[in-house]
Amino acid sequence: MSSTDSQSKPAGPSQDFWQARFTSGQTPWDRGGVHPQLLAWLQAGMFTSDLQVLIPGCGRGHELKALGQAGIAAHGLDYAPAAVALARAQLADLPGTVELADVLNWQSNNPVDRVYEQTCLCALHPDHWLRYADQLHAWLKPGGLLLALFMQARRDSAAEGFVEGPPYHGDIQAMRALFPASRWNWPAPPYPSTAHGQGWAELAVVLQRR
Numbered sequence: 001m002s003s004t005d006s007q008s009k010p011a012g013p014s015q016d017f018w019q020a021r022f023t024s025g026q027t028p029w030d031r032g033g034v035h036p037q038l039l040a041w042l043q044a045g046m047f048t049s050d051l052q053v054l055i056p057g058c059g060r061g062h063e064l065k066a067l068g069q070a071g072i073a074a075h076g077l078d079y080a081p082a083a084v085a086l087a088r089a090q091l092a093d094l095p096g097t098v099e100l101a102d103v104l105n106w107q108s109n110n111p112v113d114r115v116y117e118q119t120c121l122c123a124l125h126p127d128h129w130l131r132y133a134d135q136l137h138a139w140l141k142p143g144g145l146l147l148a149l150f151m152q153a154r155r156d157s158a159a160e161g162f163v164e165g166p167p168y169h170g171d172i173q174a175m176r177a178l179f180p181a182s183r184w185n186w187p188a189p190p191y192p193s194t195a196h197g198q199g200w201a202e203l204a205v206v207l208q209r210r
Helices: 002-006 016-022 036-043 060-067 081-091 127-141 156-160 170-179
Strands: 054-056 076-077 097-100 112-116 141-154 193-195 203-207
Touching: 016 081, 036 060, 036 141, 036 203, 054 060, 060 076, 060 081, 081 097, 112 127, 127 141, 127 170, 141 170
Parallel strands: 054 076, 054 112, 076 097, 112 141
Antiparallel strands: 141 203, 193 203
């Protein structure tokens, strides 16, 4: 491959990469069920049936199912056809929808009230984060909430400047720069942390769109 080809190749995993993982069942990041933080937010009344909810990178659809069981028709997006099929099977006849889409290009007809961000940001190469952050801001109504789980997956190689993933490490200082106070209202720390596999964790942060 020439240097020009290398530079023109999009950074990070391709659609084929994700399709192969879901087709083969090699999805070690999958908890096998709904994230406990979503259940906590649901119990706290952060999701209600009168709100429009979007879940980018919905994967197998565990959270779509949990919301559907609560009577909330969330809309899921995923890049991989196999993931879309699995999420639709999870939903079955429950309220909710799933769409095959590239989150970096997808546009909403109407701004939504809530975006649940769990596995999409950490699946995208950091080269795409600014674009994705713009998308999140555009999708939400003013005053809408981004319910985010920022993956804490720092590798030792980061000390030498390497960027490894997925999942990509969501350093909280990087998240503050990505979601600046000029566009988002930040709550005060500390933020709840949920353990994940491989010694990683996820920080739960609720941002309000300005």
